[in-house]
Amino acid sequence: MLGRTMGYVGVGRTGPVVVAVVFMPADALSSREAERVREVVGDGLTAGRIRLQVRLVPLAQLPELGGVDGLYVTQGTAGHPAVPLAARRLRVPTVSASMDCVQAAHCTVGFSSEPTVQIVISRNAAARDGVEFTQAFRMLVTER
Amino acid sequence: MRTSCPMRPMPSAMPRPQSSGTRRVLLAGACCLAWTAQVRAQSIDYGDMEQLFGEPVTTSATGKPQRASQVPANLEIITAEQIRRSGYDNLPDILRLVPGVDVRRTGFAAADVSVRGYNRPSNPRLLVLLNGQQVYIDLYGATPWYALPVELGEIRQIEVVKGPNSALFGFNAVSGVINIVTYDPLRDNASGVTARASTQDYGSLSAFGTARLNDRVGVRLSAGGFRADDFDCAGLDPATLAAQVRPRRESIAMDARARLAPGVEATLSGSAVDLRTFEPVASPYYAASRYNTDAVRGALSAETAAGLLGLNLYRNSARYDYRSGLATARLENTVTVVQASDTVKLGADHTLRLQLEYRDNDMVEPAYRNRFGYRLYAGSLMWNWQLAPELSLTNAVRLDRLVLDRSAVPGAGDGRAITDVSFNSGVVWHATDADTLRLTIARGLESPSLFALGTRQTSAAAGPLPEIRLVGSPQLDPSAVTHGELGYDRRLDAVASTLRAAAFVQRTRDVIADPFSAGRSLSRQGVLYRSTNVGDTDAMGGEIGIRGAASGLRWDASYAYISVSDSLDRSSRLSFENGTPTHVIRLGGGYTLDRLEFDAQAHWQSRYRDITVDARTTQRRPVDVPDYLQLDARIGYRLTDGVEVSLTGQQLNTPSLMQTAGPQVERRVFLTLSARF
Structure with missing residues (x-):
């Protein structure tokens, strides 16, 4: 399974994908969401071609963050200016369950799963963070 | 199989309610990360996209990757899981699960399939593809379903597009398109063996497997075959019966894919099939048929700044031998196809797809020293515009120019060219989260088959029979189908179901009658049958269906x-308005309890009129096929996670059933043992 996943990731990303879960310790909702994420992923979660691993990162530590492939933005941190700054520095996408975050171009990708799966990409945020997506994927999602 | 993501394949083209939660969002996000340009994976990964979006993804409607619920066409997808649970061992029976698909079983290993009426032997109105490569044979423009180089176990999904789609696929996509998609050896781990034994002295063995040589190269191999006794054909005349053979099939196929560089992939595939069967071919005349087909294909795809570039080159060869009470003959066909395409998203809302196609098609009738063919040049453009998040407009247009080769056929020596245009246009409106409306109009083109254009067969006078000549006509025009359709999908979350409804009107102009269905003329030499266009026919109809699943139950x-009205020349021997069943009802249900599965299907259709023929006199006569009910069921037991045994019964309600004017279809009961690993 791991080999298949790595094959799907392709050249240049043959190992696990590490995502920083950005949370605000003082915000109970944000902390709870970050903990939920850690519980679900545990030691790692296979999703399609990648092996997802997460690292919980307080918002205040974002400026020093390195070695991650993406940022998962919890509630309460979505609108903070440190998030797009870190994404641009690291050149990684920011992912959120908050569509408002994408609408405001603070996040690159927003998801919702109810009632059906919706994926929205902010073209402005992607351009700002230096993140590109494949043509096929772009054809399947909503770009704004 | 892919088991890592939380969403399972959907039972239909519409999404069903999804579970919410952090896990789901995370997985979606993780899948998304895999699509960033840093990763630069590949073009289309059906499995991963299905997991990501919670519904199947297809390219069969417009050429662009789309979620099944968003395509501007009436699309049904049969998943691998549905194929497995159906218990059926052949594609025509599986396709019958789709509302609006008409299947006529004319023998144990013989069936004709049509979408929305107009079924007949060697139905030429349906385009059938295997991973985008045509598998219908251009001789008659028909699909020998049992000669397809694919094993059921290696099929990921079968995509059925109802209505014309010529603007994307070209000629013959007039009543619909069926694209069979197999597992991808570069991305899927899928291997299995299936053995079956049943009544009719039937035995079959099928195996397939994928293997990755390394991260960059994957290979899928498959092989299969069966032997059986045909149904009791005692009703046929002795001359025809004398030609009968036992159905038998052997098939082998290979599909290798390599990632040459980030975003660049190459495909090399090949197959060979040997099928012997007893069937009516292009006419009610039963004949012993033998198909020897082989195919080779090379393809290249590249993700570039200019879009998804695709180059597809394949060559299909078919040798068809038939022996009937009237004649023995061989026909050979070779078609070489080159397709180049670019699919690109411009800005946030526009997707364009440009395709160029060249086709060299050749038919040989060695016994009659006849060689005939044509070259086809085509260009098409598709434009998809996302007008608003809930509203999209898709337009596609294609220009075909078909140039007949110089040959000995009178009328073709001047290199006659046929130039014609087809189009598809569709609006999809997601009116609410639960409601989707689809309005489509289209003009599709059915090209005359090679047989209709250029055959020159002669049967010498024998006994009471005069000399019979079958003559193609290079002067035939394509048949044009104009189609309008309104579709409505509604998610019914309260009952975990999806409702689908569609209504359509359709007009077919210049119906093509090949020599088997054209009128005859008498001369001093004997009887002459010559291809001709014979008039128009109109149809209107629709389908409504509901499908759902919950708590182990599925339904x-x-x-x-469909109502068909013909305006055909009296001399023609075609009759669609009487030859199409007006009403078809299907009911299905199933239940899974731990390791046990039970599924059942009921099919009822109203009467229609078929044609039979006496091989001694060549006289045709109509036969009324009464309405009938067919009950099928399957019970399966999972011995281990990968090993399953099942018992399937087809036509449990009656030992024999008149489904056509040909031999009655017999009850089948078969045992299946399958292992997946």
Whole structure:
């Protein structure tokens, strides 16, 4: 399974994908969401071609963050200016369950799963963070 | 199989309610990360996209990757899981699960399939593809379903597009398109063996497997075959019966894919099939048929700044031998196809797809020293515009120019060219989260088959029979189908189901009658049958169905209606308005309890009129096929996670059933043992 996943990731990303879960310790909702994420992923979660691993990162530590492939933005941190700054520095996408975050171009990708799966990409945020997506994927999602 | 993501394949083209939660969002996000340009994976990964979006993804409607619920066409997808649970061992029976698909079983290993009426032997109105490569044979423009180089176990999904789609696929996509998609050896781990034994002294063995040589190269191999006794054909005349053979099939196929560089992939595939069967071919005349087909294909795809570039080159060869009470003959066909395409998203809302196609098609009738063919040049453009998040407009247009080769056929020596245009246009409106409306109009083109254009067969006078000549006509025009359709999908979360409804009107102009269905003329030499265009025919109808699943239970019900009105020349031997069943009802259900599965299907259709023929006199006569009910069921037991044994019964309600004017279809009961690893 791991080999298949790595094959799907392709050249240049043959190992696990590490995502920083950005949370605000003082915000109970944000902390709870970050903990939920850690519980679900545990030691790692296979999703399609990648092996997802997460690292919980307080918002205040974002400026020093390195070695991650993406940022998962919890509630309460979505609108903070440190998030797009870190994404641009690291050149990684920011992912959120908050569509408002994408609408405001603070996040690159927003998801919702109810009632059906919706994926929205902010073209402005992607351009700002230096993140590109494949043509096929772009054809399947909503770009704004 | 892919088991890592939380969403399972959907039972239909519409999404069903999804579970919410952090896990789901995370997985979606993780899948998304895999699509960033840093990763630069590949073009289309059906499995991963299905997991990501919670519904199947297809390219069969417009050429662009789309979620099944968003395509501007009436699309049904049969998943691998549905194929497995159906218990059926052949594609025509599986396709019958789709409302509006008409299947006529004319023998144990012989069936004709049509979408929305107009079924007949060697139905030429349906385009059938295997991973985008045509598998219908251009001789008659028909699909020998049992000669397809694919094993059921290696099929990921079968995509059925109802209505014309010529603007994307070209000629013959007039009543619909069926694209069979197999597992991808570069991305899927899928291997299995299936053995079956049943009544009719039937035995079959099928195996397939994928293997990755390394991260960059994957290979899928498959092989299969069966032997059986045909149904009791005692009703046929002795001359025809004398030609009968036992159905038998052997098939082998290979599909290798390599990632040459980030975003660049190459495909090399090949197959060979040997099928012997007893069937009516292009006419009610039964004949012993033998198909020897082989195919080779090379393809290249590249993700570039200019879009998804695709180059597809394949060559299909078919040798068809038939022996009937009237004649023995061989026909050979070779078609070489080159397709180049670019699919690109411009800005946030526009997707364009440009395709160029070249086709060299050749038919040989060695016994009659006849060689005939044509070259086809085509260009098409598709434009998809996302007008608003809930509203999209898709337009596609294609220009075909078909140039007949110089040959000995009178009338073709001047290199006659046929130039014609087809189009598809569709609006999809997601009116609410639960409601989707689809309005489509289209003009499709059915090219005359090679046989209709250029055959020159002669049967010498024998006994009471005069000399019979079958003559193609290079002067035939394509048949044009104009189609309008309104579709409505509604998610019914309260009952975990999806409702689908569609209504359509359709006009077919210049119906093509090949020599088997054209009128005859008498001369001093004997009887002459010459291809001709014979008039127009209109159809209207629709389908409504519901499908759902919850708590181990699954259900589906559908009703299809079609009314056909012909304005055909009296000399023609075609009759669609009487030859199409007006009403079809299907009911299905199933239940999974731990390791045990039970599924059942009921199919009822109203009467229609078929044609039979006496091989001694060549006289045709109509036969009324009464309405009938067919009950099928399967019970399966999972011995281990990968090993399953099942018992399938087809036509449990009656030992024999008149489904056509040909031999009655017999009850089948078979045992299946399958292992997946």
